[in-house]
Amino acid sequence: MPLGTDLIDVREIALRAAKKEYALVFPEYYFSQILEAKHQPGTIAYSPKLIWDILQQTCDEISRNGIKKIVLVNGHGGNNSFLPFFCLSQLEKQRDYCVILFRPQMDPKVAEKIKKLKESKNGGHAGETETSMMQVSRPDLVHKDRAKEQSGENLGRLKHIPTNFTGIFWYAQFPNHYAGDASYAKPELGELLINSEADQLVELIKILKKDDTILNLQNRFYKESQNPLKTKQ
16 A cells, blocks of 8 residues: 555545535645654654644635635544544634534445455454555555555554553554555445545535535634623523
């Protein structure tokens, strides 16, 4: 799998959605949270402050150019804590735009099809599902013959410590930054996964084009937060 896999796959999803329901797609956005992979060759890990500031300023600039509904379409698990908090932080001061994080759900019918196609027991980063998607997005960058060169087994080196979360959790489980077995990858599975997410994004875009609820509630919140004691309860 190539460096930049998550961006390549999620961009394929965004572009497919935009073809079905017109939307502006921002150029490739590389500035992601990836500190958990600093031990792997090729990782460019920017500081937390920098990735925060550049995303905020990017949203500010998109708004300055007239776009008031900004959808973040994420393809990287390392952003799963960062991006929801970023969305919450938009309430810190008044803005004339809203930020929406696209969070696709697994359709039961699609899940059943995936179950029939999937052959590996474990799945995850660079495993059967992600490699299947890359076989669709950029098949020229996939080298399935190398899938067995490293282990994608979960080492579970922190499982003896219950009820905890720590930044080193991913390294403790998958030090090779590889989870699952990519040798089972197949384009049919990739098409299913990509189209499922693209179709859900299409529906979100359609709704946001017609619906101003988020912006209206956000503006009301800003106004009420100026004087909480006068806010009607």
